[in-house]
Amino acid sequence: MQQLDVFNQGLIHFLQASPTPAHAVEVMRRQLQEAGFQELQEDQDWSLEPGQGYLVIRGGKSIVAWRQGLQEPQETGVRMLGAHTDSPxxxxxxxxxxxxxxxxxxxxxxxxxxxxxxxxxxxxxxxxxxxxxxxxxxxxxxxxxxxxxxxxxxxxxxxxxxxxxxxxxxxxxxxxxxxxxxxxxxxxxxxxxxxxxxxxxxxxxxxxxxxxxxxxxxxxVQPPAYVGLNKEYLASARLDNLLSCYVGMEALIACDQTQDATSLLICNDHEEVGSASALGAEGPFLESVLRRLTSGNEASYQKLISRSLMISCDNAHALHPNFADRHDENHGPKINAGPVIKINANQRYATSSETSALFDAWCRQAQVPCQRFVVRTDMGCGSTIGPLTSTRLGVRVVDVGVPQWAMHSIRETVGSQDPWYLARALVAFIQAARV
The missing domain is CATH 2.30.250.10 (Aminopeptidase i, Domain 2)
Known part of the structure; x- marks a missing residue:
């Protein structure tokens, strides 16, 4: 529990210090650099060393950070985490x-x-x-x-x-x-x-x-805070989706420098308005970084894509006790019951049966509970950067997220255990022998 509280205090500090996407990226830059990651510039040549961490920022509001694996990325694929820095x-x-x-x-x-x-x-x-x-x-x-x-x-x-x-x-x-x-x-x-x-x-x-x-x-200006008789909840602005940015960053920093596979985090701006920009998931930012990891060799890039997988992290709709009828009766994720795999037959989420099973296995390995969400059949479904990334790159994707209440409100609520659950599952993914 002490480890959980330390993790949440870091999340609270990150939320408080990140009133805008530009501030969030700046905080991530500093924390990654403190962990030994080196900043690169897109307009310069890169010389990458195995085991070293790197980051590159576009427009001040989108960031890609990665730890170079000991083997060539096209041989192992890249373990990718995706989130977004913007909020309504x-x-x-x-x-x-x-x-x-x-x-x-x-x-x-x-x-x-x-x-x-x-x-x-x-x-x-x-x-x-x-x-x-x-x-x-x-x-x-x-x-x-x-x-x-x-x-x-x-x-x-x-x-x-x-x-x-x-x-x-x-x-x-x-x-x-x-x-x-x-x-x-x-x-x-x-x-x-x-x-x-x-x-x-x-x-x-x-x-x-x-x-x-x-x-x-x-x-x-109201700061994040624990809520509940036993601090069961965490209430804050911008939980969607700065929570995922923080959890992904912490998982990346925690990964071993002796990993064979390259692990990567991308946090895009403009998800809340469709992602169609140079900084958004529909733009070329991630693809350009991945191509540079293979030195522009097309065959190597295609091998990298076929062997890679992305976990797209964006919060999910938790079952609201006052509006339980807004959920499918078998797919209402509960607060503090673990990360949620998001599934949609019409591809509003990019999860497949294969990627869902893989994420479930990583949760089991991390001893983390796991849930599944499907929207009511008579209601529309939101989307994430997952389908856009999958479409642009051709990479396998699973859409997951921490369950939350009041999505897109100025004050949102999650369970105080769920961010830590998600972090443990992401570390298991990064450290997995194969994906």
Whole structure:
């Protein structure tokens, strides 16, 4: 249990330090480098040594990290783990300032399939990437995190909307602009958001001539926390899917430097909006790295793909006690009952009978319970990076994930034992003699 709590404390720290995909990748970069992984650049030549760990970052928001095996990758295949760094959120628009009824607001755009109502009445801060001109007129990039509560989206009082508890639609354009403060008519009523950003960066010691652009989103400042009489649950923002990023990273770091096979982790951005980008799973990032592992030799690359397998890790829908009828009666995953194999006959998940059986065997080897999820036949099914990766590369994939409640809410819940269960199963996969 002490080992479990240490693992969860690391997860809590990772979640707290990663309000955006760019921050998550930066934290992963630091932790991997502390574990001896070397950072490579895509625009440079690579010289890879057996047993050494490497990482490469694209766009600041997607990362591939791997431990080079002692044998050639095309001979053993690659043990791949996949996850995504992004979560549904509210992104600041380019021309964001709104001045109305004495209030200063910022316009936002909904990123991904967010549950909107949980964003109301939360203490919100702001974080992301900022690109600016320095004193020499060069474009520079900065990671920005205000950390303190800056904004709120207040609900309308029930006295002014008696139908509120009957399910009222939240209009993103009208109801989601965040409130930053009040405007005093005796003062200059104008507020330049980019100038404010510049002043924040200057306070950090940067020379900023002009903020040119940004990728910023709001987030809830409430920290992750254990919940339950016996700390059965862990509640936090961005569990979908930073939890899988952390678990995959820890499994990769834990793998033996004397492994024959190469083990790899990819964490893509843009999964929540379809993955169709240079940083997403539908893009070429993973393929380009794998091809470089075989020095561009096509026959070696094809051998690598045929001998490889990916575990696509993305959280699953746990059985909700108040809405049990939303699950197939035989396929309702329970919290703290182990990782979930996700199956869909229409290939919304890439799991096959073979890859399901393999993952089940690795769970047994790690002495970890295992569950299976199939969506109700009369309901639609979500998807993951699994089918996209399988389609693009032709590699075998099993889709799995930790069961969770309130997926895509600003505050989600998982079991406090399940991340540790998943980590143990992933280590068993990486250390398996064959896949």
């Amino acid at each position: 959120c509210l992104k600041v628009k380019p021309k964001a300032e709104i001045f109305r009824n004495g209030c200063l607001q910022l316009g936002v755009e909904v990123y991904g399939g967010a549950l909107l109502h949980p964003w109301f009445d939360r203490d919100l801060s702001l974080a992301g990437q900022v690109h600016y001109l320095d004193a020499q007129g060069q474009i520079q990039e900065a990671l920005f995190d205000a950390r303190e509560p800056l904004a709120i989206i207040p609900s309308l009082a029930i006295h002014l909307n008696r139908e509120a508890n009957k399910g009222v639609e939240a209009n993103p354009q009208k109801h989601l602009p965040v409130i930053l403060g009040q405007l005093n008519v005796s003062q200059n009523p104008l507020f330049a958001f980019r100038q404010w950003l510049a002043s924040c960066l200057e306070a950090e010691g940067r020379q900023v001539t002009e903020v040119v652009d940004y990728d910023l989103s709001f987030y809830d």
